Each structure stands twice: as C-alpha cells, then as structure tokens.
Amino acid sequence: MSDPMRPRASLRTAVVWEVLKDALDRKVKAAGSEALDVLDTGGGTGNFAVPVARLGHRVTVVDPSPNALFALERRAAEAGVAERVRGVQGDIHGLFDVVERGGYDAVLCHGVLEYVDDPAEGVRNAVDALRPAGTLSLLAAGLGGAVLARALAGHFTEARQALSDPAGRWGEGDPVPRRFTADQLAELVAKAGVEVGAVHGVRVFADLVPGALVDTEPGALEALLKLETAAAELPAFHSVATQLHVLGEKRESGER
Incomplete structure (x- = not known):
C-alpha cells in the first residue's frame, strides 16, 4: 500500500487522511493528552497506521495476513515509529480475542466491511473497541x-x-464481495451506537481521470485534489464515489 503523504497516492487517500487527521487533532484537545490509543482494523501494511503514529499516537494494527504485518513492522521501523506501532494477527469478527474491548480513543475500519460475512457485526465490534466518545473512521466501497x-x-x-x-x-x-450506499453505511453505524458526524465521497473523480493526464499536465494533480476535497462532503456526489467514508463518535453507554 502507498503512503497517504506521497503526492500520487494522495489522489486515493487525501480526503480520508485530512478528515482523519483533523478528527484526531480534535480528540487530542478534548482528551488533554498528546498521544491517543488508535486501533486500525484490517490495517495491513500501515497505509494509515504509520502516518498516524508519526503524529505521535500509539497504533495497534489488526490484520489476518502475516505478510502484511511483517511489511508493517519494516515500514514502521523505516519511518522511525516502531515503538508506537504494534501489529497483531486477527480479524474484525474475532477482534476481542486479540485486543481490549473499550480500550481505544479512535478506531479505523477501512476496507474491511466489503469482505466480512456480517458487516453489522463488524461495525459493532469496531464500536465496542472504542472508549466512550471515541472516534470511528469507516471506509467502504461505494x-x-x-x-x-x-x-x-x-x-x-x-x-x-x-x-x-x-x-x-x-x-x-x-x-x-459487497458494496454500500451512504445510507446503508450510516444506518449500520447508527445502529451500532455511533452518532454520525460526516459522510464523505472518496475518489469521486480520481478513478475516472486518465493517469497520464494527471502525471503530465502541469498542475493537474493539485487541481484534481482540490476538486476531490470540494466534492467530498456534497451529498450529490456520494452516489458516484468509488468509496464512502463515515466519521462518527461513540454515544454514551446504553444509547444504541
């Protein structure tokens, strides 16, 4: 996987990364602590985990692939954040066999729901891993x-x-195996006990624009990134986005 901080890869990740970074910054201010405990379910080689660790947070990555976790370890070491990144083999359905329930300030569930047998259970487990008022970042195929x-x-x-x-x-x-509409994702999240804060369309244009145009036309990459950002929160574009991102906050106990 690519680093969201690299320009070419940012076409696919920039919107989610900026939204996530802002959400973590707000959580830091609210918690009065510079370092958060972040769980990245299905985090693979650290596409988001390593940049999150660079911000100073402690990140636990749960992924079923030993090879991905090995690459994560190497990548974290190269980035100088090995002490803040921990990889654990597992999946969203057996999440609490490998991590603590209610032990995280933020949970990332990116590219997971498409592949699980029971998306509703997957979302519930992600939410149950959160502390009260914790942040959920959910990304799935649109x-x-x-x-x-x-x-x-x-x-x-x-x-x-x-x-x-x-x-x-x-x-x-x-x-x-499975794709979602924005309404379906919002409903899954709400039923799991999360107050939806924002929904974003991701890769609205990026997957439709020829790569050669972006690579060769002066200023095209920056202009396309600005267009993606401008369209991301507009509901009219959610219906044509390659991916959908839902950001929310866990409700107080018993409010599902």
Whole structure:
C-alpha cells in the first residue's frame, strides 16, 4: 500500500487522511493528552497506521495476513515509529480475542466491511473497541462508483447488474464481495451506537481521470485534489464515489 503523504497516492487517500487527521487533532484537545490509543482494523501494511503514529499516537494494527504485518513492522521501523506501532494477527469478527474491548480513543475500519460475512457485526465490534466518545473512521466501497465505472467502460449489463444485486456486485468476476450506499453505511453505524458526524465521497473523480493526464499536465494533480476535497462532503456526489467514508463518535453507554 502507498503512503497517504506521497503526492500520487494522495489522489486515493487525501480526503480520508485530512478528515482523519483533523478528527484526531480534535480528540487530542478534548482528551488533554498528546498521544491517543488508535486501533486500525484490517490495517495491513500501515497505509494509515504509520502516518498516524508519526503524529505521535500509539497504533495497534489488526490484520489476518502475516505478510502484511511483517511489511508493517519494516515500514514502521523505516519511518522511525516502531515503538508506537504494534501489529497483531486477527480479524474484525474475532477482534476481542486479540485486543481490549473499550480500550481505544479512535478506531479505523477501512476496507474491511466489503469482505466480512456480517458487516453489522463488524461495525459493532469496531464500536465496542472504542472508549466512550471515541472516534470511528469507516471506509467502504461505494455502489454508485462501481456502477458508473462499468457503464463508462461500456459494460452496461454489468452496470445494471450491480444496481439490482443486493450486494452491489456486477458479476461473478467482481473482486469486491459487497458494496454500500451512504445510507446503508450510516444506518449500520447508527445502529451500532455511533452518532454520525460526516459522510464523505472518496475518489469521486480520481478513478475516472486518465493517469497520464494527471502525471503530465502541469498542475493537474493539485487541481484534481482540490476538486476531490470540494466534492467530498456534497451529498450529490456520494452516489458516484468509488468509496464512502463515515466519521462518527461513540454515544454514551446504553444509547444504541
């Protein structure tokens, strides 16, 4: 995975990274502590974990892949944050076999719900790992972006199939097991006891713009990043985003 701080990779990660960074900064001020305990479920090689650790926070990454965790360890060491990053083998369904319940100020659940058998259980576990008033950052594949991408590629039957399929899949060859609408994600989060603070459309344009144009046209990358940021919070663009990001805060105990 790429670092969200690198310019080319920022086309895919910039919106989420800026929103997450701001949320962690607010949490630091509210908690009166410079270092937060952050859990990254399905965090893989540290795409977000390492930059979060660079901010001074303690990050635990839970991922089922030993190879990803090995790469995470190496990456954290190269970034000089090895003492603040811990990798643990596991998954969202067995989360509390490997981490503490209610032990984190923030939980990242990025690119996980698409692949689990029970998304609702996955969200509940992520929320249960939070301390009271903890921050949840949830990122998942968006239905509309896939439909639009298939249609623009000339695969109209597949685009229609994704629209009608309960899981949002365009066919047997679809590598993504499940996609969501913004309303579906917001409902999952709300039912798990989280007050939704914001919903963002991610990669609204980035996946549709030819890479050669961004790489060769002067100023194109910066302009596209600004466009992505401007469109991210506008509900009109949520329906065509490749990914959807939900940011919320855990309600007080018993408020589900």
